Amino acid sequence: MDHDQRLRSRRILSCLLVALPLAVQAEQPRDDLTQYSLEQLMGVEVVSASRYSQLLSDAPAAVSVVTSAEIQRFGYRTLADILGSVRGFHITRDRQYEYVGVRGFSPAGDYNTRLLVLVDGHRVNDNIYDTGAIGGEFPLDVDLIDRVEIVRGPASSLYGSNALFSVVNVITRRGAQVGGGEGAAAISSHGGREGRLSWGHHSASGIDILLSASGLHREGPNLYFPEFDAPETNHGRTTGTDGEQWRKFFARANYGEWGLSLMHSSRDKGLTGGAWDTVFDDPRSRILDEMTLASLSREFELGGVTQASARLYYGDYRYKGDYLYANDDLSTTLNKDVGRGRWWGAELRLLSSLDRHKLAYGLEYQDNLRQDQSNFDEEPSALFLDDRRGSQRWGAYLQDEFALTERWLLSAGLRYDHFDAEHGEINPRLALIHRLADDTTLKLLYGSAFRTPNVYERFYAFPDQQTVNPGLEPERIRSIEAVVEHRPAPGLRLTGSVYHYRIDDWIVQQADPDSGLYQYRNQGPVSAEGLELGLERHWANGVHLRANYSAQHAPDRTETALNLVPRHLLNANLYLPLDTRWGLGARYAYTSARATTTGHVGGFGLADLVLGYRPRPGGLQLSLGLYNLFDKRYDDQVIDPGVPEREVMAQDGRTWRLKAVLPF
Amino acid sequence: MHRPLAGLFLVALAWTGLAYPRWSEAQLPAPEPEVKAAFVYNFIRFAEWPASAFPSPGAPIQLCLLGSTDPLLDALANIDGKSARGRPVRVQSLSKLKDAGACQVLVVGESEKRKMHVALASAAASATLTVSEIDGFAEAGGMIGLVRDIDRIQFEVNLQSAQQAGLQLSSQLLKLARRVIR
Numbered sequence: 001m002d003h004d005q006r007l008r009s010r011r012i013l014s015c016l017l018v019a020l021p022l023a024v025q026a027e028q029p030r031d032d033l034t035q036y037s038l039e040q041l042m043g044v045e046v047v048s049a050s051r052y053s054q055l056l057s058d059a060p061a062a063v064s065v066v067t068s069a070e071i072q073r074f075g076y077r078t079l080a081d082i083l084g085s086v087r088g089f090h091i092t093r094d095r096q097y098e099y100v101g102v103r104g105f106s107p108a109g110d111y112n113t114r115l116l117v118l119v120d121g122h123r124v125n126d127n128i129y130d131t132g133a134i135g136g137e138f139p140l141d142v143d144l145i146d147r148v149e150i151v152r153g154p155a156s157s158l159y160g161s162n163a164l165f166s167v168v169n170v171i172t173r174r175g176a177q178v179g180g181g182e183g184a185a186a187i188s189s190h191g192g193r194e195g196r197l198s199w200g201h202h203s204a205s206g207i208d209i210l211l212s213a214s215g216l217h218r219e220g221p222n223l224y225f226p227e228f229d230a231p232e233t234n235h236g237r238t239t240g241t242d243g244e245q246w247r248k249f250f251a252r253a254n255y256g257e258w259g260l261s262l263m264h265s266s267r268d269k270g271l272t273g274g275a276w277d278t279v280f281d282d283p284r285s286r287i288l289d290e291m292t293l294a295s296l297s298r299e300f301e302l303g304g305v306t307q308a309s310a311r312l313y314y315g316d317y318r319y320k321g322d323y324l325y326a327n328d329d330l331s332t333t334l335n336k337d338v339g340r341g342r343w344w345g346a347e348l349r350l351l352s353s354l355d356r357h358k359l360a361y362g363l364e365y366q367d368n369l370r371q372d373q374s375n376f377d378e379e380p381s382a383l384f385l386d387d388r389r390g391s392q393r394w395g396a397y398l399q400d401e402f403a404l405t406e407r408w409l410l411s412a413g414l415r416y417d418h419f420d421a422e423h424g425e426i427n428p429r430l431a432l433i434h435r436l437a438d439d440t441t442l443k444l445l446y447g448s449a450f451r452t453p454n455v456y457e458r459f460y461a462f463p464d465q466q467t468v469n470p471g472l473e474p475e476r477i478r479s480i481e482a483v484v485e486h487r488p489a490p491g492l493r494l495t496g497s498v499y500h501y502r503i504d505d506w507i508v509q510q511a512d513p514d515s516g517l518y519q520y521r522n523q524g525p526v527s528a529e530g531l532e533l534g535l536e537r538h539w540a541n542g543v544h545l546r547a548n549y550s551a552q553h554a555p556d557r558t559e560t561a562l563n564l565v566p567r568h569l570l571n572a573n574l575y576l577p578l579d580t581r582w583g584l585g586a587r588y589a590y591t592s593a594r595a596t597t598t599g600h601v602g603g604f605g606l607a608d609l610v611l612g613y614r615p616r617p618g619g620l621q622l623s624l625g626l627y628n629l630f631d632k633r634y635d636d637q638v639i640d641p642g643v644p645e646r647e648v649m650a651q652d653g654r655t656w657r658l659k660a661v662l663p664f
Numbered sequence: 665m666h667r668p669l670a671g672l673f674l675v676a677l678a679w680t681g682l683a684y685p686r687w688s689e690a691q692l693p694a695p696e697p698e699v700k701a702a703f704v705y706n707f708i709r710f711a712e713w714p715a716s717a718f719p720s721p722g723a724p725i726q727l728c729l730l731g732s733t734d735p736l737l738d739a740l741a742n743i744d745g746k747s748a749r750g751r752p753v754r755v756q757s758l759s760k761l762k763d764a765g766a767c768q769v770l771v772v773g774e775s776e777k778r779k780m781h782v783a784l785a786s787a788a789a790s791a792t793l794t795v796s797e798i799d800g801f802a803e804a805g806g807m808i809g810l811v812r813d814i815d816r817i818q819f820e821v822n823l824q825s826a827q828q829a830g831l832q833l834s835s836q837l838l839k840l841a842r843r844v845i846r
Contacts, residue, residue, distance in 0.1 A: 033694060033702035034743055038710070038840050041702055045693040045815045065814045069799055176734065176775035202775045204732045490818060491842040538813070538842045542803075542820075580803045580845070617800035618777040663778065 042490060048466065060401075060411045060431030061444055062483045062497045062532070064150045068173065070546075071142055073575050073585035075610035075625030075657060078142060079117075079134040083168065086150050087495075087532045087548035090591055091134075094638045094649055095242055095272050096287060098135035101565055102165035102500060103152065104528030104554035108639040109509035114164035115452060116155070120172055120252075120261065122295050125162050125316035127341040127368045130454040132162070136246045137289040139265035141214045143184055144250055145194055146173045153499070154449030154477050157413040157429035160364065160395045164449045164477050169633055175210040179618075179663075184214075186659035190242075191219030195420040208254040215247045225273045227646050228280045238281040241272040259297040266290045271323070275647070276465075277642030279324045279332055290318040290411075306352040317341040325556055334378040339456070339488065342370040356403035361451035361591070362415075365394040371455045375462055387459045392450075393419035399429070407434040417450070425450045425474060443483040450476045453507050457520035465641050466518045472521050475505045491538035502527040508561035513642070518641050523561060528554035542577040556595035564637050568592040585610040596637045596647040604634035621661040628654050697735035699817050700810050701743060704795055706817075707808055708748045712832035713768055717791040718751075725751050726766060728758040731773020731785055736797060740771060765790035772796035772806070778836060780804065791830045802845055803804040807831070811842065 033041070064086040066076075076082045080098040084091040092099045092106060100112050112132035117124040119140055125132050133139065148170050155163040176285040178200025186194045196214035201207075210601035220242030229236035246267040253260045268288045274280035295313040302308055321337035345366035352359040368391045375385040399413030411431040418424050434440055453472035461468045481499040488494070505522040512519060537545045548568040557563060570590040577583045585608075592603040610625040635648035666673050708725060715721075719840045725748060729737045737757075744755035761779065764770055764787040772783055773835070777798050784805050787794055801809035802820040809820040820843040838844055 033698055034705045034746060036702060036706075038703070038706045038837070041699060041706065042816060042818060042840065044699050044817070046696040046699050046812070046817055067812075093728070097813050174774075176732075176773075177777070179775050179777050202734075206732075465809075488814075491813075538818075540841070540844045542843050542845070577803070614800070616781060617798065617804040618780055630676055 004590060040147065047649065060409075060433055060445060061155070061447075061523050062443075062481070062495065064152075064372060064534075066148045066150070068146050068575070070575075071145060072621065073583060073610060073612060074573055074587050074608065075585065075623060075627070075659075076142060077657065078136065079138045079148070079168075079170070082142070082145075082148055083134060083150065084589065085546075085571055085573060085587070087534050087567070087571065088152060088530065088550045088552070089150075089166075090566060092564055092636045093651060094275075094636065094640075096269060096275065097137070097226045099564075100132070100134060103499060104501070104552040104563075104565050105165060105501070105526075106564040107506070107508045108564055108637070110521075113162060113454065114166075116159055116163040116167045118167065118169045119263065119293070121169065121351075122261070122311070122313060123315075124291075124395045126291065126315070126339075127343050127366075128317065128319070128339045128371050128373065128454060129456045130162055130451070132168070132287070133291070134168075135267075136216070136244055136269065137265065137267040137291070139248060139263045139291045139293060140170060140172065140250060141196055141212060141248050143214070144172050144176065144198070144210070144212055146171045152497075153445060153481055154427070154447040155429070156417070156425070156427035156449035157415045157447065158360070158397055158399060160397075160415060160417045161393070161419075161451050164451055164475075165656065172250070173200070174202070174254075175200035175208040175252075178210060181559045181664040182661065184659065184661045186657055188218070188657035189655040190221045191217075192657070193217050206256060210250070211254045213248070216245060218244045220244065220270060220272070221605050224271060224650070225280070225646075227643055228274055233274075233280040236280075238272060241270045241283050241285070243283075244268070244272045257299045258512060259295075259299075261293075261295050263293045264291070271321070273646075274643060275640055276323055277325065279326050282324050282332075284322060284334065285324045286322050288318075288320040288322075290316075290320075292316040302350075304349055305354055308351075309349045311347050311349075313346070314344045315342070333380070336374075336376055337462075338372075338374045340370055340372040340374075341368070343368045358401040359398065359400040360401075361396075361594075363394070363396050365392075367392050373455065373460055376632075384463055384637065385461055387455070389455055389459070391420055391455075392415065407435045411433075419452055423452070423474065425452075439487045441485045443481075443485075445481040445483065446479070448476065448478045450474045453520065455489075457507055460521070464517070467512075467515075467523060469519050472507060472520060473483060473505045474505045475522065475524075477501060477503045477504060491540075493534075493536045495532075495534040496531045498530070499528050499532075500527065506558070508558070509639075523558050526555060526558050526563075528552060530554075544574075544575040545573070547572040562595060562597060562637070562639060564594050566592040566594050568603075570605075581613060581615050583612045583614070584611065594637055597639070598647065601635050601637050601648050604632055606632055606634070618663060620663075623657075623659050625657045625659070626654065627656065628652065630654075693815075695735075695739075696812070696817070697739035698742075700736050700797060703737035703810060703817060703819065704740060704769070705743045705748065705753070707793065707795060707837070708753065708769060710837040711793050711826075712749075712834070713791050713793075714830045717768055717830075723751065724754040725749070725768045727753055727755045727769040727771065728764065728767035729755065729771050729773065730758045730761075730764075730779070731776045734773040734775060737771065738774050744837065753791070763787050764792060767792050769795065770792045772798060772801070772833040774798055780806070787821075788825075788829065793829075793831055802843065813842070821845070 037183040063283045066082050080091045083089045085196040090101045111129050113130035115132035117132040151167045155167050182198045185197040194216035198212035200210045222239045225236045253261045271285035278285040293315050297311040299309045319339035323335040325333050347364040349362040371389045373387045376383045397415035401411045413429040415427050420434040427448045432444045434442045452474045458472050459468050479501045486494040504525045506524040532550045534548040548571050572588045574586045587608040590605040593600050607629040608627045609629050613622040631654040638649045640646050736738050758811050770787050795808045797810040802822040805825050807826045821841040822845040
């Protein structure tokens with residue numbers, strides 16, 4: 001650490017220390033809410049009981065919330081489906097994982113490392129690839145979600161690394177909301193079957209428990225890959241290689257100020273289409289992701305004005321890829337690609353309210369016990385990579401929300417992060433919020449965030465495909481944004497935002513022009529500008545419309561790396577209650593053309609329709625979902641160093657799912 | 665400006681300005697259960713019971729809570745003793761479902777989703793205003809359902825249920841409702 005950095009970190013720490021004693025002052029009593037009129041109450045912003053989500057929903061940013069009711073009504077099957085429905089987000093699929101693009105950025109070869117995914121405030125991104133899991137490998141069954149809070153913009157000032165494009169906080173249902181046993185079963189196209197058993201209970205003594213186990217098995221569709229259209233590779237046709245299976249387990253208990261949670265998931269996906277140059281049409285090539293997360297938390301009050309939350313957590317992540325390669329003599333060799341991560345950490349978050357200040361501050365520490373990567377052939381045995389590491393990081397932050405006047409609110413935050421024994425990062429955030437009128441709010445935001453290169457980007461190598469880059473620098477993002485929220489009438493909300501993002505030292509995968517080897521390198525600067533418009537309307541007859549449009553402008557490619565972003569995104573979700581039992585959820589999403597390595601892939605519009613039947617709330621629920629209703633043929637771009645001629649991959653046509661949920 | 669200096673400046677700025685007028689309280693965020701409890705109190709002010717709903721002219725409004733400990737039910741305890749429509753409001757927990765008819769207001773806790781139908785059936789015989797934050801409460805025959813809309817609280821009214829019970833809900837209440845089931 002050089003002198004300048006040491007000085008910086010001292011200053012940040014002294015700021016935090018100054019804040020601590022000041023935070024323990026007397027608070028002025030809040031107005032009696034019962035004296036408010038209904039109109040006034042409807043204008044009061046509410047904060048959740050959970051302190052973790054409280055921090056998040058108070059984050060001055062453009063926020064979207066997707067509730068469990070919407071998940072049911074629109075038949076969302078994964079977290080990726082949920083994210084794909086909000087403004088500024090789009091999903092790309094390659095039959096291995098699902099990738100999210102946010103506000104003009106969707107770098108090829110990115111495993112959602114710029115998205116921080118939290119479950120009840122607990123970080124889900126692993127410590128090898130930094131993957132923000134959103135597909136089948138996301139450790140929680142979407143049926144257990146109460147709501148998803150999606151906060152846009154850089155948030156490293158509160159959350160540290162990875163919070164570049166967005167923080168996605170998934171809040172789970174409480175035992176009281178389940179209130180007994182609940183079973184779910186579904187069948188779907190391509191031989192899909194899934195089931196879930198849950199039990200929730202809230203005892204009179206205040207213990208809230210939720211237990212759940214679920215699983216999915218899908219054979220997968222029959223597929224055609226033009227790159228393999230030759231007699232020796234079955235004319236490009238393959239069966240039973242795109243299957244998926246997962247198992248998920250979730251347990252949580254809360255008692256008073258104590259909370260304990262345990263999550264485990266395992267997802268096995270067939271590697272289809274000869275991806276990464278594997279043998280075409282052979283089911284032995286597969287990828288497995290396993291994750292276990294445990295956390296123990298306690299909340300307490302300090303001096304009547306400070307609410308504190310302490311958490312101790314543990315994580316274990318395992319990736320195992322089986323890649324079957326053909327040898328010159330037509331025999332095959334099974335190559336194993338393994339990632340093994342293990343970590344524990346502790347965090348302390350505090351929230352103090354005094355007079356016109358609301359302070360959020362805290363400390364975080366994580367010890368990465370294992371960050372190991374290996375790659376070897378089974379027969380004949382050969383070792384290509386055996387990289388074992390560990391690391392530590394810590395961070396400290398302070399954010400103050402200060403009510404300047406009746407209509408102006410200033411929020412300023414700063415976080416210092418220290419990692420790798422030599423690097424330090426400082427990230428500020430500044431927000432000015434102006435209430436133009438009771439129904440209109442204007443927010444001006446400046447934020448910055450960073451991401452340290454992960455061990456995969458720095459140290460992973462595979463002969464003739466990818467090489468290491470230990471000297472990678474952290475990438476940094478800075479953004480300015482203006483947000484307008486307008487609620488002209490009850491049940492009607494209009495939102496608009498314009499933003500400018502700039503990324504320096506962007507970490508992207510690119511092919512070396514001389515060797516042809518792929519490597520993660522720092523590039524940039526790159527910038528993006530965009531506009532987002534949102535409309536949400538609840539009609540008195542129960543009809544609910546949520547529509548949004550995003551225009552984004554960012555370069556399709558930088559030097560040699562690709563950015564897979566469409567210029568325009570349109571999303572509309574309409575829910576029509578047919579009577580008190582039947583309801584229809586209709587969804588339309590349009591994605592405009594995107595660049596590929598040598599050309600572009602055309603835009604497409606997709607429609608989904610979900611018919612729901614619920615004879616009475618709290619009872620049986622049936623739903624039939626039709627996805628890609630008009631059987632639209634469309635492609636997503638892919639980058640595969642093993643199959644360089646493949647630039648696009650055809651996506652699924654019409655699919656369906658029939659699902660029943662029965663409380664008992 | 666040098667980055668750490670900018671940070672220090674901001675922190676310093678945050679501590680100054682104590683002489684400015686206060687950010688109006690109505691605009692400060694508040695805990696969800698307290699806001700919902702205040703909504704319930706307002707609903708009482710906008711509902712009109714038939715005289716026969718009370719045992720005597722000065723009898724209190726009995727607000728009954730159904731469910732185990734729950735943040736909303738805890739917050740409602742704070743409106744005990746306040747007055748509305750010229751009567752004091754008495755908050756009590758409901759131990760037996762069949763006693764629901766004696767309550768002028770029944771708030772069903774989230775944990776009681778499974779018993780909701782039984783509770784609504786036993787309250788239906790009398791002029792009892794039923795309120796809950798259970799998802800789909802108004803659709804299921806409850807009178808007022810509290811719903812969260814991102815960071816605000818809104819409500820849905822089942823006017824049919826209210827009219828069947830002989831309760832009058834003011835037109836202002838209906839105007840502000842996000843959904844009215846007629």
